[in-house]
Amino acid sequence: xxxxxxxxAVIVMLTGLSAHSQNLKADYTKxxxxxxxxxSLEIGNFNLSPEYEAIIKQKMPEIIAMTEVRFNSxxxxxxxxxxxxxxxxxxxxxxxxxxxxxxxxxxxxxxTKIITLTDSxxxxxxxxxxxxxxxxxxxxxx
Numbered sequence: 001x002x003x004x005x006x007x008x009a010v011i012v013m014l015t016g017l018s019a020h021s022q023n024l025k026a027d028y029t030k031x032x033x034x035x036x037x038x039x040s041l042e043i044g045n046f047n048l049s050p051e052y053e054a055i056i057k058q059k060m061p062e063i064i065a066m067t068e069v070r071f072n073s074x075x076x077x078x079x080x081x082x083x084x085x086x087x088x089x090x091x092x093x094x095x096x097x098x099x100x101x102x103x104x105x106x107x108x109x110x111x112t113k114i115i116t117l118t119d120s121x122x123x124x125x126x127x128x129x130x131x132x133x134x135x136x137x138x139x140x141x142x
Contacts, residue, residue, distance in 0.1 A: 024096030031117050032092065032099065036138040038067040043134055069138065077101050098127065 041060060043053075063082050070078040077090040088103035098111040111127040115135065122138040 025092045025094060028092045028096050028114060028117050031119055032071045032090075032122065033073045034071065034140045035142045036069045036071070036122055037141050038064045039137040039139050040064065041134075041136055068141075071099075077103075099124065 041064060043056065059082070067081040068079070070076075071090050072078070075089050075091060077086075077088045079086045086103050088101055088106070090099060090101050092098070092114075093100055093111070096114070098113055100109050100111055102109045113125045113127050114122070115125055116123040120140045122140070124136045124138070126134055128134075
């Protein structure tokens with residue numbers, strides 16, 4: 001009797017988690033569509049040498065001012081920043097935890113963790129063990 005109850009409880013729990021992930025993916029897919037500007041960046045622990053750290057801190061206002069990310073409803077991705085313009089496609093991961101971006105001409109898909117996503121605010125973190133505590137704070141402009 002206990003085995004049956006345990007099995008039923010596990011199935012119900014997994015079904016609930018799956019439904020929650022699907023709802024989160026759908027919700028985030030709607031909320032992320034639009035144009036986002038960087039409000040601030042948190043560099044975290046990159047283990048950079050002091051001279052590189054100083055250069056990054058000096059360039060930070062310029063990086064913030066020129067960075068714009070666009071997630072179009074047709075799943076097209078556009079980013080303008082220090083490295084120029086990059087384009088590709090995007091989607092939200094099945095579990096709703098990551099934004100997945102595949103740049104044109106690239107074979108790899110980058111994953112960026114969604115920390116917070118509302119209609120007007122997006123906080124993301126690189127999915128990179130070397131970027132501990134790094135975060136990008138963005139706000140929606142349209």
